[in-house]
Amino acid sequence: MRGLAAPLTKLAVFALVTVLASYVLVTTITNAGYGESLGYRAQFSDVAGLVEGDEVRIAGVRVGQVTGIGLSDRTERPVAEVSLEVDAEVPLPTSVQATIRYRNLVGQRYVALTEGEGSAGATLAEGATIPLAQTRPALDLTTLFGGFQPLFQALSPQDVNRLSYEVIQVFQGEGGTVESLLGHVASLTSSLADKDAVIGSVIDNLTTVMGTVAARDEQLSSLVVSLQQFVSGLAQDRDAIFDSLQTIDGLAVSTAGLLEDARAPLAADVEQLGSLAGNLADSGDVLEEFLQLAPSKIDLITRTAVNGSWFNFYLCGASGSVTLPGSAEPSTVPAGGLSSGARGC
Structure with missing residues (x-):
C-alpha cells in the first residue's frame, strides 16, 4: 500500500488540476459569470450575429452575459428582445443605453451599456426592459x-x-x-x-438642364402625349399606310414610263412653243388690235346667237356680171333680191 500511495497522490493531483483547467476553459468559452446577477431585457431593431453567451460590457469591462434572444410580444411590430444578466453589484441607471458592437473582426458581438442623460440617480429595477429608443443595433458591414x-x-x-x-x-x-x-x-x-472641378462642372450643367426641363414640364408633357397619340394613330393605320406605299410604288413606275414615252413629243412641243412665242412677238401690233376689237365682236356674235345654239343669216341681195359674146364690156345682170321689208334687210 505504501508503494501505491505516491502514484495515487500524483493521479489525484493531476485529475484535480485537469478538472479545474477544464472548468476555467468552459467558463471562459461560455462567458459564464460568478456571483449574484440581476436579469434585464433590452429591445433591438436588429440582433443579427448576437448569440446567447455573448458578453455584456460597461466601459470595456465584462459585467454580464446574454442569456436569451427572441421576439417581443409586447410591441405592435416585430422587435427583437434580448435577455441580459448583469452583476448585482453594478446598478444600471434608468437612462442606460444598450449598443451591440463588434467584439472582433471574426464577427463576434457584445452588448455595451452606457449611461444616458436624465437618469437623476434612479436605477433600473430587476426584470425591467430597456426600450427600443435607448438601444442601437450593430453596424451593418454590408x-x-x-x-x-x-x-x-x-x-x-x-x-x-x-x-x-x-x-x-x-x-x-x-x-x-x-x-x-x-x-x-x-x-x-x-x-x-x-477631378473635383470636372465633376462639379458636370453637376452644374446637369442642374441647369434639369431646371430648364422643369420650367417647361407642361410643354414637355404635352409633347410626349402628342407623340404618343401620333404613334398610336400610325399603329392603327399601319395597314392603310402599307397599302398606300405599295400604290405609290406603282404610281412611281407608271409616271416613269409616261415621262419616258412623252419625252420626245414634249421636246418638240417646247421647241414649237418657242417659235410661237417668236411669231407673237413679231405680230404685237396686230395682236393688240385684235384684243381691242375682240370684246365688241364677241358681243355682236353673242346677240346673234341669243335665240339658241345656232346663227341666223339672211340674203338681202346678190349681183353679178356676164360677158356676152361679141361684146366689149361686161353687162351687169341682177341675180335676185329680197324686198325691203324682209327681216334683216
Whole structure:
C-alpha cells in the first residue's frame, strides 16, 4: 500500500488540476459569470450575429452575459428582445443605453451599456426592459462595404484588386491595420479629388438642364402625349399606310414610263412653243388690235346667237356680171333680191 500511495497522490493531483483547467476553459468559452446577477431585457431593431453567451460590457469591462434572444410580444411590430444578466453589484441607471458592437473582426458581438442623460440617480429595477429608443443595433458591414461601390466604379481593375487584397488581409488578421487600409484608400481616391472641378462642372450643367426641363414640364408633357397619340394613330393605320406605299410604288413606275414615252413629243412641243412665242412677238401690233376689237365682236356674235345654239343669216341681195359674146364690156345682170321689208334687210 505504501508503494501505491505516491502514484495515487500524483493521479489525484493531476485529475484535480485537469478538472479545474477544464472548468476555467468552459467558463471562459461560455462567458459564464460568478456571483449574484440581476436579469434585464433590452429591445433591438436588429440582433443579427448576437448569440446567447455573448458578453455584456460597461466601459470595456465584462459585467454580464446574454442569456436569451427572441421576439417581443409586447410591441405592435416585430422587435427583437434580448435577455441580459448583469452583476448585482453594478446598478444600471434608468437612462442606460444598450449598443451591440463588434467584439472582433471574426464577427463576434457584445452588448455595451452606457449611461444616458436624465437618469437623476434612479436605477433600473430587476426584470425591467430597456426600450427600443435607448438601444442601437450593430453596424451593418454590408452597408459599410456597399459604400465602397462608387469608389470601385471609378477605380481601375488593378486599384480595385489592391484595395480588395488589403481588406481581406485586415479581416483575416494576416497583416496590415485599419490605419494602413485607410491610407491605401486615401491614396487611391486622390485621383478622384483631382477631378473635383470636372465633376462639379458636370453637376452644374446637369442642374441647369434639369431646371430648364422643369420650367417647361407642361410643354414637355404635352409633347410626349402628342407623340404618343401620333404613334398610336400610325399603329392603327399601319395597314392603310402599307397599302398606300405599295400604290405609290406603282404610281412611281407608271409616271416613269409616261415621262419616258412623252419625252420626245414634249421636246418638240417646247421647241414649237418657242417659235410661237417668236411669231407673237413679231405680230404685237396686230395682236393688240385684235384684243381691242375682240370684246365688241364677241358681243355682236353673242346677240346673234341669243335665240339658241345656232346663227341666223339672211340674203338681202346678190349681183353679178356676164360677158356676152361679141361684146366689149361686161353687162351687169341682177341675180335676185329680197324686198325691203324682209327681216334683216
